Amino acid sequence: xxxAGHLFRFAGLFVVAFLVFLVVRAYVVPKTFGQYGHxxxxxxxxxxxxxxxFAGHQTCEGCHSDISDTKTKGAHAHVNCEACHGALYQxxxxxxxxxxxxxxxxxxxxxxxxxxxxxxxxxxxxPATVTPVKPDTLVxxxxxxxxxxxxxxxxxxxxxxxxxxxxxCETCHNPHSPAIGSDTGASPAAxxxx
Amino acid sequence: MNxxxxxxLILLPAAAVAWKYVEAGEPEASPNYQMSEHWWGMxxxxxxxxxxxxxxxxxxxxxxxxxGNFRTWVERYHVTDTEMTTxxxxxxxxxxxxxxxxxxxxxxxxxxxxxxxxxxxxxxTQVCPVGAxxxxxxxxxxxxxxYCLGCGYCVQACPYGCRYLHPTKHVADKCTLCYHRITKGxxxxxxxxxxxxxxxxxxxxxPNDPIHEFLKTHPVEVLKPQMATGAKAYYFGLDGSVR
Numbered sequence: 001x002x003x004a005g006h007l008f009r010f011a012g013l014f015v016v017a018f019l020v021f022l023v024v025r026a027y028v029v030p031k032t033f034g035q036y037g038h039x040x041x042x043x044x045x046x047x048x049x050x051x052x053x054f055a056g057h058q059t060c061e062g063c064h065s066d067i068s069d070t071k072t073k074g075a076h077a078h079v080n081c082e083a084c085h086g087a088l089y090q091x092x093x094x095x096x097x098x099x100x101x102x103x104x105x106x107x108x109x110x111x112x113x114x115x116x117x118x119x120x121x122x123x124x125x126x127p128a129t130v131t132p133v134k135p136d137t138l139v140x141x142x143x144x145x146x147x148x149x150x151x152x153x154x155x156x157x158x159x160x161x162x163x164x165x166x167x168x169c170e171t172c173h174n175p176h177s178p179a180i181g182s183d184t185g186a187s188p189a190a191x192x193x194x
Numbered sequence: 195m196n197x198x199x200x201x202x203l204i205l206l207p208a209a210a211v212a213w214k215y216v217e218a219g220e221p222e223a224s225p226n227y228q229m230s231e232h233w234w235g236m237x238x239x240x241x242x243x244x245x246x247x248x249x250x251x252x253x254x255x256x257x258x259x260x261x262g263n264f265r266t267w268v269e270r271y272h273v274t275d276t277e278m279t280t281x282x283x284x285x286x287x288x289x290x291x292x293x294x295x296x297x298x299x300x301x302x303x304x305x306x307x308x309x310x311x312x313x314x315x316x317x318x319t320q321v322c323p324v325g326a327x328x329x330x331x332x333x334x335x336x337x338x339x340x341y342c343l344g345c346g347y348c349v350q351a352c353p354y355g356c357r358y359l360h361p362t363k364h365v366a367d368k369c370t371l372c373y374h375r376i377t378k379g380x381x382x383x384x385x386x387x388x389x390x391x392x393x394x395x396x397x398x399x400x401p402n403d404p405i406h407e408f409l410k411t412h413p414v415e416v417l418k419p420q421m422a423t424g425a426k427a428y429y430f431g432l433d434g435s436v437r
Binding site: 033036037038039040043044046047048049050051052053054056057076078079080082083084086087104113114117143144146147148149150151152155 | 227229241242243244245246247248251252255256257258270272292293295296297298299303304305325326327328329330331336338339340341360362363365370373374375377378380381383386387388389390391
């Protein structure tokens with residue numbers, strides 16, 4: 001038994017190596033890894049922090065109730081505001097990313113992390129600073145209503161050249177309630193939508 | 195306190211482990227949002243799609259999708275009566291700026307909006323070697339871009355071609371079903387921008403969601419059902435020629 005000491009020292013080495021492994025593992029495996037499954041649970045929260053750019057029609061209707069009243073009477077009742085007006089926002093200067101934990105800072109030295117999305121200021125948050133641009137109806141309306149055999153048959157379609165000849169659509173149609181005579185008082189144009 | 199060298203050696207690893215937990219912090223979460231109460235999907239109504247490209251543009255704006263890559267795109271199918279299995283499919287720049295005018299002929303045309311199907315048994319999450327992509331508890335397939343290596347296995351594994359490698363971040367990127375919006379009670383950017391209601395976000399766990407009534411009364415299909423991916427993008431009016 002006098003040589004058994006070798007075995008104990010060897011076993012001790014294994015124990016130390018195992019402890020070192022546990023310590024290293026505790027550092028490199030993020031705390032939330034495995035919280036919901038084989039992934040970093042905190043990623044879900046991080047992804048949900050992405051800035052919202054399309055404010056949603058409910059937000060627009062909070063201030064522009066007159067427009068939504070007009071809209072509900074017409075064929076565009078179910079077309080949301082931002083389908084035509086787009087997302088009204090302004091990009092603000094990027095903020096420095098939050099300081100990560102030791103492991104994240106170590107990884108960042110080797111693989112620089114992607115820069116976070118810059119913060120956004122919505123028209124809805126600051127209507128005086130972020131001002132809307134009036135859409136060009138000749139482009140905007142044509143996008144949906146230019147006649148094509150590929151479009152569903154019941155969808156109102158016109159040949160722009162024949163129908164309006166360069167006259168902006170809003171001359172005759174109120175884009176918020178497009179039926180002729182609904183509140184512009186104009187008469188139907190040739191080759192118009194049915 | 196008198197600590198021997200032996201005790202210090204025992205204490206140090208324990209303290210190191212504890213410090214790591216102090217540093218990690220708590221994950222952020224959207225207030226008033228319970229993941230367990232939702233199971234997200236999408237309803238795509240093909241006869242309503244006019245191919246305007248609003249969804250593609252809205253998605254690129256909302257999610258900073260780089261040019262030439264798409265989280266959602268629109269395809270236009272042209273199927274002639276005798277060439278049912280070999281349709282002509284076009285998607286110029288993902289349909290972002292619409293489609294060229296089509297003339298009446300012997301075939302039929304229709305538009306098919308495509309996006310991540312947010313599969314319940316997604317092949318893309320199964321191949322990830324590091325656990326960077328996953329199905330969240332509310333049924334959305336997400337990518338942890340801090341963890342992703344950019345190996346591209348998931349890009350190859352997706353049977354629907356819904357993933358790409360981000361050209362500057364060098365990690366996998368895909369539709370998040372606007373997770374930052376749906377967790378705040380908003381709909382997705384593509385649904386918000388769709389002028390005809392061809393896309394509808396669906397919460398399959400919400401008994402009041404109109405999706406249930408629609409699914410009960412309409413024939414719907416998922417893309418590539420033979421792949422058994424558990425796809426949750428339900429298509430109404432899907433033609434058999436769509437692949």
